[in-house]
Amino acid sequence: MTHENNLKAKIESSLFKMWEQILEKSDFSFNDDFYDLGGTSLQAFSLVLQIKKEFKIELQLMYVLDDFCISSLAELLEDKMR
Amino acid sequence: MSGICGIFNTIGNTRICEQDLMKMSDAFAHRGPDGEGYLVDQYYGLGFRHLNINGNLNNNKPFMNEDNSVQIVCNGRIYNHNHLREKLISKGHFLNSSSDLDVLVHMYEEYGMEMLNKLNGQFAFALIDRQEHKLFLVRDHFGIAPLYYTVLEDTIYFASEIKGLIANHQIERKVDLTGMDQFFSLPHPVSPRTMFKNIFSLPPGHYLEAKEGFSEITKKSYWDIDYPLVNESLTAYDESYYVDKLEGLLLNSVELRTQADVSVGAFLSGGLDSSLITCMMKKLSSEQRKIFSIYFENKEFSEQKYQKIVADQLGYEHFEEIFKIDDIAKRLENVVYHSEAPLKESFNSATLALSKMAKKENINVILTGEGSDELFAGYPSYRFDKLRNKRKWNEEASLEEKTLREKVWGDPLFKYETDFLEMRSSKNSLFSRFLNESYDEFDFTGHDFLSTAMIKGRHPIHQRSYIDLKVRLADHLISDHSDRMLMANSVEGRFPFLDIDLVNFIRYIPVGLKLNNFDEKYIVKQVAAKYVPEPIIKREKFIFIAPGSPFLLKQDYEWIMDLLSYETIKRQGYFDPDAVEHLKKKFVSPDFHLKTSIDIDYMLMVIMFCLYLKVFGIADL
Numbered sequence: 001m002t003h004e005n006n007l008k009a010k011i012e013s014s015l016f017k018m019w020e021q022i023l024e025k026s027d028f029s030f031n032d033d034f035y036d037l038g039g040t041s042l043q044a045f046s047l048v049l050q051i052k053k054e055f056k057i058e059l060q061l062m063y064v065l066d067d068f069c070i071s072s073l074a075e076l077l078e079d080k081m082r
Numbered sequence: 083m084s085g086i087c088g089i090f091n092t093i094g095n096t097r098i099c100e101q102d103l104m105k106m107s108d109a110f111a112h113r114g115p116d117g118e119g120y121l122v123d124q125y126y127g128l129g130f131r132h133l134n135i136n137g138n139l140n141n142n143k144p145f146m147n148e149d150n151s152v153q154i155v156c157n158g159r160i161y162n163h164n165h166l167r168e169k170l171i172s173k174g175h176f177l178n179s180s181s182d183l184d185v186l187v188h189m190y191e192e193y194g195m196e197m198l199n200k201l202n203g204q205f206a207f208a209l210i211d212r213q214e215h216k217l218f219l220v221r222d223h224f225g226i227a228p229l230y231y232t233v234l235e236d237t238i239y240f241a242s243e244i245k246g247l248i249a250n251h252q253i254e255r256k257v258d259l260t261g262m263d264q265f266f267s268l269p270h271p272v273s274p275r276t277m278f279k280n281i282f283s284l285p286p287g288h289y290l291e292a293k294e295g296f297s298e299i300t301k302k303s304y305w306d307i308d309y310p311l312v313n314e315s316l317t318a319y320d321e322s323y324y325v326d327k328l329e330g331l332l333l334n335s336v337e338l339r340t341q342a343d344v345s346v347g348a349f350l351s352g353g354l355d356s357s358l359i360t361c362m363m364k365k366l367s368s369e370q371r372k373i374f375s376i377y378f379e380n381k382e383f384s385e386q387k388y389q390k391i392v393a394d395q396l397g398y399e400h401f402e403e404i405f406k407i408d409d410i411a412k413r414l415e416n417v418v419y420h421s422e423a424p425l426k427e428s429f430n431s432a433t434l435a436l437s438k439m440a441k442k443e444n445i446n447v448i449l450t451g452e453g454s455d456e457l458f459a460g461y462p463s464y465r466f467d468k469l470r471n472k473r474k475w476n477e478e479a480s481l482e483e484k485t486l487r488e489k490v491w492g493d494p495l496f497k498y499e500t501d502f503l504e505m506r507s508s509k510n511s512l513f514s515r516f517l518n519e520s521y522d523e524f525d526f527t528g529h530d531f532l533s534t535a536m537i538k539g540r541h542p543i544h545q546r547s548y549i550d551l552k553v554r555l556a557d558h559l560i561s562d563h564s565d566r567m568l569m570a571n572s573v574e575g576r577f578p579f580l581d582i583d584l585v586n587f588i589r590y591i592p593v594g595l596k597l598n599n600f601d602e603k604y605i606v607k608q609v610a611a612k613y614v615p616e617p618i619i620k621r622e623k624f625i626f627i628a629p630g631s632p633f634l635l636k637q638d639y640e641w642i643m644d645l646l647s648y649e650t651i652k653r654q655g656y657f658d659p660d661a662v663e664h665l666k667k668k669f670v671s672p673d674f675h676l677k678t679s680i681d682i683d684y685m686l687m688v689i690m691f692c693l694y695l696k697v698f699g700i701a702d703l
Binding site for chain 2: 042
């Protein structure tokens, strides 16, 4: 596994834990849409706050107010970390 | 003038004396420590306090016209007074002074109440027409300058702060239960409602009229923010037209608001709006100014980095102070005293600290960026609406919920913050049995407080903007959070985004330039690109999460424990003491964390409400 793939995998794993906590469920994949899983706008907002705390990245709310999944969000965060 | 008061007999026969007026104005002496004046006639009396901003220290009388038939006391500023003055002089009026407020009496002579459509300013004034034996109480378009009134034995009492009214011991200090329900449901009680029974706030854009010898008191709206209907056909222009015009109007507004005979400063939060205002101040004048910031010791909340970026570019003298969490607790009682209401957050304490810093540096006037979030879809809720509408979530609400939405907001598909039914259930579990038994009588949804005609048929962005301007900005952000926290230290707040000419233009800016896809305040950012450092424009809007009640409870402050003691809560009768005990236990638990921006902090509301009861000596139920 390359260094880049390793970073993305770590981010995905952290995001998965956040989603579990916020959505109070575990039966989803990295490609499932947040809102299709029952997420709400306020929960998406909560996710942004947790991302700020854990990754020290101020993610614009616009990135989580349209369709998004763990995989697409991990790519975005990986980009910002570079 | 920065604070006014008065007494007017309609059919009452209250004996009016200067001492009564002085007692009223003493209660808000902090608004105008530089002078005072009184005038008493048979059926009325007027008083005011003066804050030195435009000279006029020798002025100890209300403003009058040539034959003394019109008299005015006014808290505020008329920004287009030069233009009005020229017109009045050309029509033969003789103006006694160079004061901006002097134009008002002559404007009334010339135009009657039609004058209100020609004013650009922040003002609350009382006008006496001695020929008609009439009183007019008037408040500006947005509710920047406060004005409260009550009627006792057919006599009207009015004052810039509620403290001026309750200084009269005949005026009862009782909780307005609908005001209390609004406090638990909305950002703040909404004008005319206040937290005090039978004490009213004159709504923004309204005037009240009374006549000696007649019991009737009428209240009329002279202006409201009338957004275009969705199906209204409007002339479309290029984006550059709107950007250029917005820039010109905002620059003009900042220019008008920096006119004073004393130094004008600004608060700098590090956000887009205050940064743009301060950068425009710099562009307009080479005058060296003072700017003020506070930052939080918790780096997660601190905006110090952004404040420094702007301050470095400006080259202004920058005063900054660190704000520790303890600084909030020690100010809460004073904050409630000046706010004259309980609050849902603790961050007014930061504004109180800022105004103290400004006063220490001899600054009497401060510009801030309030109003932009409401006018340009700045809050996250505007983006949430877009998501909700796309996914049709609002259609999933129950019939009962939709019926309440239709009644309160004029649209069954509009959700403001929390569902009505969810809120009602939370409140009912907190309120005492006595209150719950009569809940239907004071339930805020049963008492109209907004004009749904101004919401119906509008774009969702404009619907939310209208509601935010009424329930969040007018009675909260520019009143208890700004005017009251600034005036507590004798500092006047001015708000360039709340300029009537600017707002009349903003109404017709296409919604896509306010919220562009999910990019908030898009057009403001286009204007700011010429003035403000890029990192400020590109940053996500900072959402300040002031420490909530878990922090306060965990500090084990004795005064809070006294406020919330089982016996006190039971005796006062507003809350179920067992429910409060349950909340206390939950909130002090080490594992409990409140995400303040999402969870509703009912515990903080109870603490603030009990503090309000204590500070104002309100009777038990």
